Amino acid sequence: MAVLKVEGLKLVYGAGTSFEKTALSDVSFSVNEGEFIGIIGHTGSGKSTLVQLLNGLLKPTAGTVELYGKNIWKEPKKIRQVRFKVGMVFQYPEYQLFEETVYKDIAFGPANMGLFEEEIDKKVRAAAEFAGLKEELLEKSPFDLSGGEKRRAAIAGVMAMDPDVLILDEPTAGLDPLGRDALLSQIQSYHEVRKNTVILVSHSMEDIARMADRVLVMNKGKKEMFDTTENIFSQGKTLEKMGLRVPQITRIMLLLREKGIPVDTGVLTVEQGFREIMHHMALLS
Amino acid sequence: MVRDITLGQFLPGHSFIHKMDARAKILLLMAIVVFIFVAGNYVSLLMMTIVSLLIVLMTRIKFRMYLKSMKVILFVIIFTGLINVFYGSGEVLWEWQFIRITWGGIHNAIFVIIRIITLVMVSSVLTFTTSPSDLTDAIERLLKPLKIFHVKVHEIAMMMTIALRFIPVLLEETDKIMNAQKARGADMESGGIIRRVKALMPVLIPLFVSSFRRANDLAMAMECRCYNGGNGRTRMKVLHFSWRDLAAAIFLLLTFAGVIVCNIFVPAVM
Numbered sequence: 001m002a003v004l005k006v007e008g009l010k011l012v013y014g015a016g017t018s019f020e021k022t023a024l025s026d027v028s029f030s031v032n033e034g035e036f037i038g039i040i041g042h043t044g045s046g047k048s049t050l051v052q053l054l055n056g057l058l059k060p061t062a063g064t065v066e067l068y069g070k071n072i073w074k075e076p077k078k079i080r081q082v083r084f085k086v087g088m089v090f091q092y093p094e095y096q097l098f099e100e101t102v103y104k105d106i107a108f109g110p111a112n113m114g115l116f117e118e119e120i121d122k123k124v125r126a127a128a129e130f131a132g133l134k135e136e137l138l139e140k141s142p143f144d145l146s147g148g149e150k151r152r153a154a155i156a157g158v159m160a161m162d163p164d165v166l167i168l169d170e171p172t173a174g175l176d177p178l179g180r181d182a183l184l185s186q187i188q189s190y191h192e193v194r195k196n197t198v199i200l201v202s203h204s205m206e207d208i209a210r211m212a213d214r215v216l217v218m219n220k221g222k223k224e225m226f227d228t229t230e231n232i233f234s235q236g237k238t239l240e241k242m243g244l245r246v247p248q249i250t251r252i253m254l255l256l257r258e259k260g261i262p263v264d265t266g267v268l269t270v271e272q273g274f275r276e277i278m279h280h281m282a283l284l285s
Numbered sequence: 286m287v288r289d290i291t292l293g294q295f296l297p298g299h300s301f302i303h304k305m306d307a308r309a310k311i312l313l314l315m316a317i318v319v320f321i322f323v324a325g326n327y328v329s330l331l332m333m334t335i336v337s338l339l340i341v342l343m344t345r346i347k348f349r350m351y352l353k354s355m356k357v358i359l360f361v362i363i364f365t366g367l368i369n370v371f372y373g374s375g376e377v378l379w380e381w382q383f384i385r386i387t388w389g390g391i392h393n394a395i396f397v398i399i400r401i402i403t404l405v406m407v408s409s410v411l412t413f414t415t416s417p418s419d420l421t422d423a424i425e426r427l428l429k430p431l432k433i434f435h436v437k438v439h440e441i442a443m444m445m446t447i448a449l450r451f452i453p454v455l456l457e458e459t460d461k462i463m464n465a466q467k468a469r470g471a472d473m474e475s476g477g478i479i480r481r482v483k484a485l486m487p488v489l490i491p492l493f494v495s496s497f498r499r500a501n502d503l504a505m506a507m508e509c510r511c512y513n514g515g516n517g518r519t520r521m522k523v524l525h526f527s528w529r530d531l532a533a534a535i536f537l538l539l540t541f542a543g544v545i546v547c548n549i550f551v552p553a554v555m
Contacts, residue, residue: 057464080470088468095458096465098490108487112470143494157469 002069003165003197004054004086005030009063011049023049027063027223029216031165031199036191038212038229039201042243046221047201048091051167054199055086067165084113087163091170093154097142102133102153105142109161127160128153130190132182148179155183159190165197166190172207184211209233209247209268217242230266249273294453296413300345301529303414307423309530313537314411320541321400321407329547330399336540337403344414354409355402362401369394421446422524425515439515447503455496462491 011024024046031037041047052058053065056072056079064071072082087109090096099105106127110120128138131152137145142153155171168187172180184207191198202208208215208229215232217225219242225232233239236246236254246254253265253273263280267273297303302310317337324330341351355362373390380386412420425442432438463473466487473484 052464055468057467080472083468084470088465090461090465090468093465095495096462096469096487096491098487098494108466108471109469112472161469 001033002030003033003035003067005066005069006054007064007066009050009053009065010061011053011058012061015061022221024053024221029223029226031197033164033197034195035197036211036213037197037199038208038215039199039218040203040205040208040215040244041218041224045218045242047218048169049221050218051088051169051199051201054165054167055088056082057088080112084109084161085163086165086167087158087161089155089158089166089168089171091173093158093171094147094150096157097150097154100141101139102128102142102145103138105153106138106157106160109157113161123160123162124156127156130159130186130193131156132186148175148183151175151179152183152186162194163196165199167199167201169201170203171200172202172204180207187211205233205245205247209250217244229268233268234265294412295416296346296350297416298345298414300343300414302340302344302410304527304529305414305533306524306526306530307415307419308426308524309526309533310411310415311420311423311427313533314407316537316541317407318404320544321403323541323548324544325548326551328551329544330396332540332543332547334399334403336537337407340410341406344410346413350413351406351409355405358401358405362398365401366394366398369397417446417449419522419524421449422520422522426524439518443515451499454499455492458495459488459492462488 007028009024009027010022013021013023027046027050039047039050049058053060056065059073064073066072067082067085072079097105099108103124106124107120110123115123124138125135128135133149133152133156137149137153142150145153151171155168159166171187172183175183187198187200188211200208200211212229214227215225215229216223217232217239224242225235225238233246233250234254236251239246245251247268249270249272250265250267253263253267253276256263256277257265261280263276267276317333321330321333321337324333341348370386370390370393371384373387373393375387375389378386378388378391415423421442424445425438428436428438428441463471467473471484471487473481473488476484
Protein backbone atom coordinates (compact mmCIF):
# COMPACT_ATOMS: atom_id res chain seq x y z
CA MET A 1 0.00 0.00 0.00
CA ALA A 2 1.21 3.45 -0.81
CA VAL A 3 2.09 5.56 2.22
CA LEU A 4 3.04 8.64 0.30
CA LYS A 5 1.80 9.50 -3.13
CA VAL A 6 2.97 12.57 -4.96
CA GLU A 7 1.17 13.85 -8.06
CA GLY A 8 2.41 16.55 -10.43
CA LEU A 9 4.26 18.34 -7.68
CA LYS A 10 5.55 21.80 -8.52
CA LEU A 11 7.18 24.42 -6.36
CA VAL A 12 8.13 27.94 -7.33
CA TYR A 13 10.13 29.97 -4.84
CA GLY A 14 9.40 33.69 -4.60
CA ALA A 15 6.56 33.56 -7.11
CA GLY A 16 5.91 36.96 -8.64
CA THR A 17 9.23 38.51 -7.60
CA SER A 18 12.44 39.02 -9.52
CA PHE A 19 13.88 36.08 -7.60
CA GLU A 20 11.31 33.67 -8.99
CA LYS A 21 12.82 30.24 -9.27
CA THR A 22 11.21 26.95 -10.12
CA ALA A 23 12.73 24.48 -7.71
CA LEU A 24 10.60 21.53 -8.63
CA SER A 25 8.32 20.72 -11.53
CA ASP A 26 6.00 17.88 -12.35
CA VAL A 27 7.24 15.27 -9.88
CA SER A 28 5.05 12.22 -9.40
CA PHE A 29 5.82 8.98 -7.60
CA SER A 30 4.58 6.85 -4.77
CA VAL A 31 6.27 5.18 -1.85
CA ASN A 32 5.04 1.89 -0.42
CA GLU A 33 4.76 1.01 3.24
CA GLY A 34 7.98 -0.31 4.72
CA GLU A 35 10.14 0.66 1.78
CA PHE A 36 13.60 2.15 2.02
CA ILE A 37 13.87 4.85 -0.60
CA GLY A 38 17.08 6.62 -1.57
CA ILE A 39 17.03 10.03 -3.19
CA ILE A 40 20.10 11.12 -5.13
CA GLY A 41 20.80 14.13 -7.26
CA HIS A 42 23.31 16.83 -7.91
CA THR A 43 23.47 19.86 -5.58
CA GLY A 44 20.49 22.07 -6.37
CA SER A 45 18.54 19.30 -8.06
CA GLY A 46 15.58 19.83 -5.77
CA LYS A 47 16.11 16.97 -3.32
CA SER A 48 15.80 19.05 -0.18
CA THR A 49 12.84 20.94 -1.57
CA LEU A 50 11.12 17.69 -2.40
CA VAL A 51 11.48 16.21 1.06
CA GLN A 52 10.26 19.41 2.70
CA LEU A 53 7.13 19.16 0.59
CA LEU A 54 6.55 15.62 1.79
CA ASN A 55 5.96 16.64 5.39
CA GLY A 56 4.19 19.90 4.72
CA LEU A 57 6.94 22.33 5.60
CA LEU A 58 6.56 23.77 2.14
CA LYS A 59 3.28 24.13 0.35
CA PRO A 60 3.33 23.05 -3.29
CA THR A 61 2.56 25.64 -5.95
CA ALA A 62 0.72 22.91 -7.84
CA GLY A 63 0.13 19.21 -7.40
CA THR A 64 -0.70 17.14 -4.35
CA VAL A 65 1.02 15.16 -1.63
CA GLU A 66 -1.11 12.31 -0.31
CA LEU A 67 -0.45 10.56 2.97
CA TYR A 68 -2.42 7.30 3.21
CA GLY A 69 -4.53 8.51 0.31
CA LYS A 70 -5.40 11.85 1.91
CA ASN A 71 -4.19 15.18 0.58
CA ILE A 72 -2.10 16.66 3.38
CA TRP A 73 -3.15 20.22 2.54
CA LYS A 74 -6.85 19.46 2.60
CA GLU A 75 -7.03 20.75 6.16
CA PRO A 76 -4.13 23.17 6.58
CA LYS A 77 -4.86 23.49 10.32
CA LYS A 78 -4.02 19.84 10.86
CA ILE A 79 -0.67 20.01 9.09
CA ARG A 80 1.10 19.33 12.40
CA GLN A 81 -0.46 15.86 12.48
CA VAL A 82 1.20 15.23 9.11
CA ARG A 83 4.55 16.32 10.49
CA PHE A 84 4.25 13.83 13.35
CA LYS A 85 3.59 11.04 10.85
CA VAL A 86 6.31 12.11 8.41
CA GLY A 87 9.38 12.75 10.55
CA MET A 88 12.06 14.89 9.03
CA VAL A 89 15.73 15.04 10.00
CA PHE A 90 17.39 18.03 8.39
CA GLN A 91 20.98 18.43 7.29
CA TYR A 92 23.21 19.10 10.28
CA PRO A 93 20.33 18.46 12.70
CA GLU A 94 22.58 19.05 15.71
CA TYR A 95 22.10 22.79 15.22
CA GLN A 96 18.49 22.49 16.30
CA LEU A 97 19.24 21.21 19.83
CA PHE A 98 18.12 23.69 22.45
CA GLU A 99 16.95 22.08 25.68
CA GLU A 100 18.80 21.85 28.98
CA THR A 101 19.24 18.11 28.76
CA VAL A 102 19.39 15.64 25.92
CA TYR A 103 16.38 13.87 27.41
CA LYS A 104 14.25 17.01 27.28
CA ASP A 105 15.34 17.74 23.77
CA ILE A 106 14.38 14.31 22.51
CA ALA A 107 11.08 14.68 24.38
CA PHE A 108 10.27 17.93 22.56
CA GLY A 109 8.58 16.20 19.62
CA PRO A 110 6.54 13.68 21.63
CA ALA A 111 5.56 16.43 24.07
CA ASN A 112 4.26 18.51 21.18
CA MET A 113 2.15 15.53 20.19
CA GLY A 114 0.39 15.90 23.54
CA LEU A 115 1.33 12.49 24.91
CA PHE A 116 1.31 11.45 28.55
CA GLU A 117 4.45 11.54 30.64
CA GLU A 118 5.01 7.77 30.74
CA GLU A 119 4.47 7.43 27.03
CA ILE A 120 6.95 10.21 26.34
CA ASP A 121 9.46 8.54 28.62
CA LYS A 122 9.07 5.24 26.80
CA LYS A 123 9.45 6.85 23.39
CA VAL A 124 12.45 8.91 24.42
CA ARG A 125 14.33 5.91 25.78
CA ALA A 126 13.46 3.76 22.77
CA ALA A 127 14.56 6.48 20.35
CA ALA A 128 17.80 7.07 22.24
CA GLU A 129 18.55 3.38 21.99
CA PHE A 130 17.80 3.28 18.26
CA ALA A 131 20.04 6.27 17.69
CA GLY A 132 22.79 4.62 19.71
CA LEU A 133 22.85 7.15 22.55
CA LYS A 134 24.14 5.87 25.85
CA GLU A 135 21.76 6.09 28.80
CA GLU A 136 24.05 8.35 30.84
CA LEU A 137 24.14 10.97 28.09
CA LEU A 138 20.43 11.65 28.48
CA GLU A 139 20.91 13.83 31.55
CA LYS A 140 23.76 15.83 30.03
CA SER A 141 23.40 19.17 28.30
CA PRO A 142 23.23 18.65 24.55
CA PHE A 143 25.92 21.30 24.15
CA ASP A 144 28.40 19.15 26.08
CA LEU A 145 28.17 16.24 23.66
CA SER A 146 30.63 15.45 20.90
CA GLY A 147 29.68 16.18 17.31
CA GLY A 148 28.61 12.62 16.56
CA GLU A 149 26.61 12.33 19.77
CA LYS A 150 24.84 15.61 19.04
CA ARG A 151 23.86 14.29 15.65
CA ARG A 152 22.48 11.13 17.23
CA ALA A 153 20.57 13.10 19.84
CA ALA A 154 18.98 15.22 17.12
CA ILE A 155 18.02 12.18 15.08
CA ALA A 156 16.61 10.54 18.19
CA GLY A 157 14.48 13.68 18.64
CA VAL A 158 12.71 12.87 15.39
CA MET A 159 12.64 9.10 15.88
CA ALA A 160 10.93 9.65 19.23
CA MET A 161 7.81 10.87 17.47
CA ASP A 162 7.52 7.39 16.04
CA PRO A 163 6.86 8.61 12.51
CA ASP A 164 5.45 6.24 9.90
CA VAL A 165 7.82 7.78 7.40
CA LEU A 166 11.28 8.89 8.45
CA ILE A 167 13.05 11.29 6.11
CA LEU A 168 16.77 11.86 6.58
CA ASP A 169 18.47 14.61 4.62
CA GLU A 170 22.19 13.78 4.44
CA PRO A 171 22.37 12.37 7.95
CA THR A 172 26.04 11.46 7.68
CA ALA A 173 27.41 14.75 6.31
CA GLY A 174 30.48 15.80 8.25
CA LEU A 175 30.84 12.63 10.32
CA ASP A 176 33.98 10.57 10.44
CA PRO A 177 33.94 7.19 8.60
CA LEU A 178 33.38 5.16 11.74
CA GLY A 179 30.63 7.45 12.93
CA ARG A 180 28.84 7.35 9.62
CA ASP A 181 28.96 3.58 9.33
CA ALA A 182 27.63 3.23 12.84
CA LEU A 183 24.87 5.76 12.21
CA LEU A 184 23.83 4.13 8.96
CA SER A 185 23.62 0.66 10.45
CA GLN A 186 21.60 2.15 13.30
CA ILE A 187 19.18 3.62 10.79
CA GLN A 188 19.06 0.30 8.99
CA SER A 189 18.24 -1.62 12.14
CA TYR A 190 15.64 0.97 13.10
CA HIS A 191 14.06 0.43 9.71
CA GLU A 192 14.15 -3.35 10.12
CA VAL A 193 12.72 -3.40 13.62
CA ARG A 194 10.07 -0.75 13.17
CA LYS A 195 9.18 -1.79 9.63
CA ASN A 196 8.48 1.82 8.80
CA THR A 197 9.24 3.72 5.64
CA VAL A 198 12.58 5.47 5.39
CA ILE A 199 13.57 8.07 2.82
CA LEU A 200 17.28 8.79 2.73
CA VAL A 201 18.75 11.73 0.83
CA SER A 202 22.46 11.28 0.29
CA HIS A 203 25.40 12.19 -1.86
CA SER A 204 27.07 8.91 -1.07
CA MET A 205 26.18 6.40 -3.76
CA GLU A 206 27.75 3.67 -1.63
CA ASP A 207 25.35 4.32 1.24
CA ILE A 208 22.33 4.45 -1.03
CA ALA A 209 23.41 1.30 -2.85
CA ARG A 210 23.84 -0.56 0.41
CA MET A 211 20.57 0.44 1.99
CA ALA A 212 17.87 1.49 -0.45
CA ASP A 213 15.27 -0.75 -2.08
CA ARG A 214 14.42 1.82 -4.69
CA VAL A 215 16.19 4.99 -5.78
CA LEU A 216 14.73 8.27 -6.96
CA VAL A 217 17.07 10.28 -9.14
CA MET A 218 16.45 14.01 -9.23
CA ASN A 219 17.90 16.30 -11.87
CA LYS A 220 17.23 20.02 -12.33
CA GLY A 221 14.04 19.95 -10.31
CA LYS A 222 12.60 16.98 -12.17
CA LYS A 223 12.25 13.31 -11.45
CA GLU A 224 14.74 11.67 -13.77
CA MET A 225 14.43 8.02 -12.78
CA PHE A 226 12.71 5.98 -10.12
CA ASP A 227 13.53 2.33 -10.09
CA THR A 228 15.09 -0.48 -8.08
CA THR A 229 18.60 0.22 -6.86
CA GLU A 230 20.14 -2.39 -9.21
CA ASN A 231 18.43 -0.93 -12.26
CA ILE A 232 19.43 2.62 -11.40
CA PHE A 233 23.09 1.89 -10.80
CA SER A 234 23.46 -0.26 -13.90
CA GLN A 235 22.98 2.96 -15.89
CA GLY A 236 26.35 4.49 -15.14
CA LYS A 237 26.49 6.65 -18.26
CA THR A 238 23.13 8.30 -17.67
CA LEU A 239 24.00 9.03 -14.06
CA GLU A 240 27.35 10.54 -15.01
CA LYS A 241 25.62 12.95 -17.37
CA MET A 242 23.74 14.30 -14.36
CA GLY A 243 26.94 14.76 -12.39
CA LEU A 244 26.35 11.61 -10.36
CA ARG A 245 28.39 8.48 -10.02
CA VAL A 246 27.66 4.84 -9.46
CA PRO A 247 29.23 3.13 -6.44
CA GLN A 248 32.92 2.38 -7.01
CA ILE A 249 32.41 -1.36 -6.96
CA THR A 250 29.60 -1.11 -9.52
CA ARG A 251 31.88 0.95 -11.69
CA ILE A 252 34.49 -1.78 -11.61
CA MET A 253 31.84 -4.29 -12.62
CA LEU A 254 30.72 -2.10 -15.51
CA LEU A 255 34.35 -1.75 -16.65
CA LEU A 256 34.93 -5.50 -16.41
CA ARG A 257 31.80 -6.06 -18.48
CA GLU A 258 33.20 -3.65 -21.09
CA LYS A 259 36.47 -5.63 -21.17
CA GLY A 260 34.50 -8.73 -22.02
CA ILE A 261 34.18 -10.45 -18.65
CA PRO A 262 30.46 -11.27 -18.24
CA VAL A 263 30.12 -10.21 -14.59
CA ASP A 264 26.81 -9.18 -13.08
CA THR A 265 26.65 -5.36 -13.17
CA GLY A 266 23.87 -5.24 -10.59
CA VAL A 267 26.50 -5.55 -7.87
CA LEU A 268 26.14 -2.82 -5.27
CA THR A 269 28.32 -3.65 -2.29
CA VAL A 270 31.91 -4.64 -1.89
CA GLU A 271 30.97 -8.07 -0.51
CA GLN A 272 28.75 -8.79 -3.49
CA GLY A 273 31.52 -7.62 -5.78
CA PHE A 274 34.05 -9.78 -4.04
CA ARG A 275 31.86 -12.85 -4.44
CA GLU A 276 31.10 -12.02 -8.06
CA ILE A 277 34.76 -11.60 -8.96
CA MET A 278 35.80 -14.72 -7.06
CA HIS A 279 33.10 -16.63 -8.88
CA HIS A 280 34.44 -15.52 -12.26
CA MET A 281 38.03 -16.18 -11.22
CA ALA A 282 36.98 -19.75 -10.44
CA LEU A 283 35.34 -20.03 -13.84
CA LEU A 284 38.43 -18.67 -15.59
CA SER A 285 40.95 -21.00 -14.00
CA MET B 286 8.96 33.81 5.44
CA VAL B 287 11.62 35.60 7.40
CA ARG B 288 13.68 35.85 4.26
CA ASP B 289 11.21 38.34 2.84
CA ILE B 290 12.62 41.15 4.97
CA THR B 291 14.30 43.54 2.56
CA LEU B 292 15.45 46.19 5.00
CA GLY B 293 19.23 46.45 4.78
CA GLN B 294 19.52 44.25 1.71
CA PHE B 295 21.81 45.11 -1.21
CA LEU B 296 20.37 44.79 -4.72
CA PRO B 297 23.12 45.09 -7.32
CA GLY B 298 22.43 47.25 -10.37
CA HIS B 299 23.86 49.80 -12.76
CA SER B 300 21.74 52.85 -12.15
CA PHE B 301 23.00 56.39 -11.60
CA ILE B 302 22.48 55.94 -7.86
CA HIS B 303 24.31 52.62 -7.81
CA LYS B 304 27.32 54.26 -9.42
CA MET B 305 27.50 57.16 -6.99
CA ASP B 306 30.24 57.28 -4.39
CA ALA B 307 29.10 55.72 -1.13
CA ARG B 308 30.40 58.65 0.91
CA ALA B 309 28.38 61.06 -1.17
CA LYS B 310 25.35 58.87 -0.76
CA ILE B 311 25.66 58.81 3.01
CA LEU B 312 26.22 62.56 3.32
CA LEU B 313 23.40 63.40 0.95
CA LEU B 314 21.09 60.94 2.67
CA MET B 315 21.80 62.61 5.98
CA ALA B 316 21.06 65.98 4.43
CA ILE B 317 17.80 64.68 2.99
CA VAL B 318 16.81 63.30 6.38
CA VAL B 319 17.48 66.67 7.98
CA PHE B 320 15.46 68.46 5.35
CA ILE B 321 12.55 66.06 5.60
CA PHE B 322 12.28 67.41 9.12
CA VAL B 323 13.04 70.99 8.18
CA ALA B 324 10.11 70.95 5.77
CA GLY B 325 7.43 72.55 7.90
CA ASN B 326 4.48 72.84 5.57
CA TYR B 327 2.72 70.78 2.99
CA VAL B 328 4.39 72.46 0.02
CA SER B 329 7.92 71.85 1.20
CA LEU B 330 7.06 68.38 2.45
CA LEU B 331 5.60 67.64 -0.97
CA MET B 332 8.87 68.80 -2.51
CA MET B 333 10.89 66.46 -0.33
CA THR B 334 8.50 63.60 -1.05
CA ILE B 335 8.74 64.16 -4.79
CA VAL B 336 12.52 64.31 -4.62
CA SER B 337 12.60 61.10 -2.58
CA LEU B 338 10.31 59.38 -5.05
CA LEU B 339 12.48 60.61 -7.89
CA ILE B 340 15.54 59.10 -6.23
CA VAL B 341 13.65 55.86 -5.69
CA LEU B 342 12.71 55.78 -9.37
CA MET B 343 16.29 56.48 -10.38
CA THR B 344 17.53 53.35 -8.62
CA ARG B 345 15.53 51.27 -11.14
CA ILE B 346 14.70 48.84 -8.39
CA LYS B 347 11.17 47.49 -8.40
CA PHE B 348 8.91 49.57 -6.20
CA ARG B 349 7.69 46.34 -4.63
CA MET B 350 11.02 46.02 -2.85
CA TYR B 351 10.48 49.37 -1.17
CA LEU B 352 6.98 48.38 -0.17
CA LYS B 353 8.39 45.25 1.38
CA SER B 354 10.80 47.20 3.57
CA MET B 355 7.87 49.42 4.50
CA LYS B 356 5.87 46.41 5.57
CA VAL B 357 8.35 45.69 8.34
CA ILE B 358 7.73 49.02 10.01
CA LEU B 359 4.04 49.26 9.13
CA PHE B 360 3.20 48.86 12.79
CA VAL B 361 5.49 51.73 13.78
CA ILE B 362 3.93 53.95 11.13
CA ILE B 363 0.39 53.22 12.22
CA PHE B 364 1.21 53.47 15.90
CA THR B 365 3.00 56.82 15.74
CA GLY B 366 0.32 58.10 13.39
CA LEU B 367 -2.43 57.21 15.84
CA ILE B 368 -0.59 58.59 18.85
CA ASN B 369 -0.12 61.89 17.04
CA VAL B 370 -3.80 62.16 16.19
CA PHE B 371 -4.64 62.26 19.88
CA TYR B 372 -1.89 64.57 21.04
CA GLY B 373 -2.42 67.62 18.90
CA SER B 374 -3.48 71.06 19.91
CA GLY B 375 -5.74 73.60 18.33
CA GLU B 376 -9.35 73.44 17.21
CA VAL B 377 -11.14 70.45 18.70
CA LEU B 378 -12.93 68.26 16.18
CA TRP B 379 -14.25 65.48 18.35
CA GLU B 380 -14.14 64.84 22.05
CA TRP B 381 -15.03 61.97 24.33
CA GLN B 382 -13.96 62.01 27.95
CA PHE B 383 -10.17 62.36 27.85
CA ILE B 384 -9.79 61.53 24.16
CA ARG B 385 -9.60 64.60 21.96
CA ILE B 386 -9.02 64.83 18.26
CA THR B 387 -7.89 68.16 16.89
CA TRP B 388 -6.95 69.52 13.50
CA GLY B 389 -3.44 69.94 14.81
CA GLY B 390 -3.34 66.31 15.72
CA ILE B 391 -4.46 65.20 12.30
CA HIS B 392 -1.89 67.42 10.62
CA ASN B 393 0.74 66.06 12.97
CA ALA B 394 -0.20 62.50 12.11
CA ILE B 395 -0.07 63.15 8.37
CA PHE B 396 3.31 64.81 8.71
CA VAL B 397 4.77 62.07 10.86
CA ILE B 398 3.51 59.32 8.58
CA ILE B 399 4.83 60.97 5.42
CA ARG B 400 8.12 61.68 7.14
CA ILE B 401 8.61 58.11 8.31
CA ILE B 402 7.69 56.73 4.90
CA THR B 403 10.10 59.02 3.07
CA LEU B 404 12.80 58.31 5.65
CA VAL B 405 12.50 54.58 5.16
CA MET B 406 12.42 55.03 1.40
CA VAL B 407 15.60 57.06 1.16
CA SER B 408 17.42 54.92 3.68
CA SER B 409 16.37 51.87 1.68
CA VAL B 410 17.85 53.55 -1.37
CA LEU B 411 21.18 53.73 0.43
CA THR B 412 21.25 50.08 1.47
CA PHE B 413 19.66 48.78 -1.73
CA THR B 414 22.19 50.48 -3.97
CA THR B 415 25.36 50.29 -1.91
CA SER B 416 27.21 47.08 -1.28
CA PRO B 417 27.86 46.50 2.42
CA SER B 418 31.60 46.73 1.91
CA ASP B 419 31.32 50.09 0.13
CA LEU B 420 28.99 51.29 2.82
CA THR B 421 31.27 50.52 5.72
CA ASP B 422 34.26 51.73 3.76
CA ALA B 423 32.51 55.03 3.38
CA ILE B 424 31.57 55.16 7.03
CA GLU B 425 35.14 54.45 7.98
CA ARG B 426 36.36 57.29 5.78
CA LEU B 427 33.75 59.69 7.04
CA LEU B 428 34.52 58.90 10.66
CA LYS B 429 38.27 59.12 10.20
CA PRO B 430 38.54 62.55 11.87
CA LEU B 431 37.34 60.95 15.11
CA LYS B 432 40.66 59.14 15.34
CA ILE B 433 42.02 62.19 17.07
CA PHE B 434 39.79 61.27 20.00
CA HIS B 435 41.10 57.68 19.93
CA VAL B 436 37.86 56.32 18.55
CA LYS B 437 38.59 52.94 16.96
CA VAL B 438 37.09 53.87 13.62
CA HIS B 439 38.36 50.91 11.68
CA GLU B 440 37.20 48.41 14.28
CA ILE B 441 33.76 49.96 14.39
CA ALA B 442 33.54 49.84 10.61
CA MET B 443 34.69 46.23 10.56
CA MET B 444 32.08 45.27 13.13
CA MET B 445 29.43 46.94 11.02
CA THR B 446 30.60 45.15 7.91
CA ILE B 447 30.42 41.84 9.69
CA ALA B 448 27.04 42.57 11.22
CA LEU B 449 25.58 43.57 7.86
CA ARG B 450 27.20 40.65 6.14
CA PHE B 451 25.65 38.19 8.52
CA ILE B 452 22.08 39.46 8.46
CA PRO B 453 21.06 37.30 5.49
CA VAL B 454 23.02 34.36 6.86
CA LEU B 455 21.26 34.55 10.20
CA LEU B 456 17.89 35.00 8.52
CA GLU B 457 18.45 31.88 6.50
CA GLU B 458 19.56 30.06 9.60
CA THR B 459 16.46 31.20 11.47
CA ASP B 460 14.37 29.83 8.66
CA LYS B 461 16.17 26.49 8.80
CA ILE B 462 15.89 26.14 12.55
CA MET B 463 12.23 27.15 12.48
CA ASN B 464 11.58 24.47 9.89
CA ALA B 465 13.44 21.90 11.92
CA GLN B 466 11.43 22.68 15.04
CA LYS B 467 8.20 22.79 13.08
CA ALA B 468 9.06 19.34 11.81
CA ARG B 469 9.06 18.29 15.46
CA GLY B 470 5.64 19.77 15.91
CA ALA B 471 6.56 23.18 17.30
CA ASP B 472 3.54 25.42 16.98
CA MET B 473 4.56 28.99 16.28
CA GLU B 474 1.43 30.27 14.63
CA SER B 475 -1.21 29.95 17.30
CA GLY B 476 -1.75 30.83 20.93
CA GLY B 477 -1.49 34.01 22.93
CA ILE B 478 1.54 36.25 23.21
CA ILE B 479 3.12 34.34 26.11
CA ARG B 480 2.75 31.03 24.32
CA ARG B 481 4.26 32.50 21.19
CA VAL B 482 7.24 33.92 23.03
CA LYS B 483 7.75 30.55 24.69
CA ALA B 484 7.47 28.88 21.30
CA LEU B 485 10.33 31.06 20.10
CA MET B 486 12.82 29.62 22.59
CA PRO B 487 13.52 26.50 20.52
CA VAL B 488 14.49 28.84 17.70
CA LEU B 489 16.34 31.53 19.65
CA ILE B 490 18.64 29.24 21.63
CA PRO B 491 20.07 27.35 18.64
CA LEU B 492 20.36 30.65 16.79
CA PHE B 493 22.27 32.18 19.67
CA VAL B 494 24.58 29.18 19.95
CA SER B 495 25.30 29.16 16.25
CA SER B 496 26.01 32.90 16.20
CA PHE B 497 28.74 32.32 18.75
CA ARG B 498 30.08 29.42 16.75
CA ARG B 499 30.14 31.55 13.65
CA ALA B 500 31.82 34.41 15.45
CA ASN B 501 34.51 32.05 16.68
CA ASP B 502 35.07 30.56 13.25
CA LEU B 503 35.19 33.97 11.66
CA ALA B 504 37.67 35.31 14.19
CA MET B 505 39.85 32.29 13.58
CA ALA B 506 39.66 32.68 9.82
CA MET B 507 40.55 36.36 10.07
CA GLU B 508 43.52 35.66 12.27
CA CYS B 509 44.68 32.95 9.88
CA ARG B 510 44.82 35.63 7.23
CA CYS B 511 46.87 37.85 9.52
CA TYR B 512 44.20 40.42 10.18
CA ASN B 513 45.38 42.81 12.82
CA GLY B 514 43.26 45.88 12.55
CA GLY B 515 43.25 48.84 10.24
CA ASN B 516 46.84 50.05 10.53
CA GLY B 517 48.63 49.85 7.22
CA ARG B 518 45.75 48.06 5.58
CA THR B 519 45.22 49.01 1.94
CA ARG B 520 42.05 48.72 -0.08
CA MET B 521 41.25 46.88 -3.22
CA LYS B 522 38.55 49.30 -4.27
CA VAL B 523 39.30 52.93 -3.53
CA LEU B 524 36.31 55.24 -3.38
CA HIS B 525 36.24 58.08 -5.91
CA PHE B 526 34.01 61.11 -6.13
CA SER B 527 32.76 61.66 -9.69
CA TRP B 528 30.62 64.06 -11.68
CA ARG B 529 27.58 62.06 -10.58
CA ASP B 530 28.14 62.99 -6.97
CA LEU B 531 28.59 66.63 -7.86
CA ALA B 532 25.42 66.62 -9.97
CA ALA B 533 23.45 64.95 -7.19
CA ALA B 534 24.80 67.39 -4.62
CA ILE B 535 23.90 70.43 -6.75
CA PHE B 536 20.43 69.08 -7.44
CA LEU B 537 19.77 68.42 -3.76
CA LEU B 538 21.19 71.79 -2.70
CA LEU B 539 18.70 73.45 -5.05
CA THR B 540 15.91 71.40 -3.56
CA PHE B 541 16.97 72.29 -0.04
CA ALA B 542 17.06 75.94 -1.02
CA GLY B 543 13.53 75.51 -2.36
CA VAL B 544 12.42 73.94 0.91
CA ILE B 545 13.85 76.82 2.91
CA VAL B 546 12.20 79.39 0.65
CA CYS B 547 8.89 77.55 1.01
CA ASN B 548 9.27 77.47 4.75
CA ILE B 549 9.74 81.23 4.80
CA PHE B 550 6.92 82.18 2.47
CA VAL B 551 4.30 79.52 3.19
CA PRO B 552 3.09 79.53 6.78
CA ALA B 553 4.06 76.46 8.82
CA VAL B 554 1.26 74.07 9.65
CA MET B 555 2.39 73.40 13.17
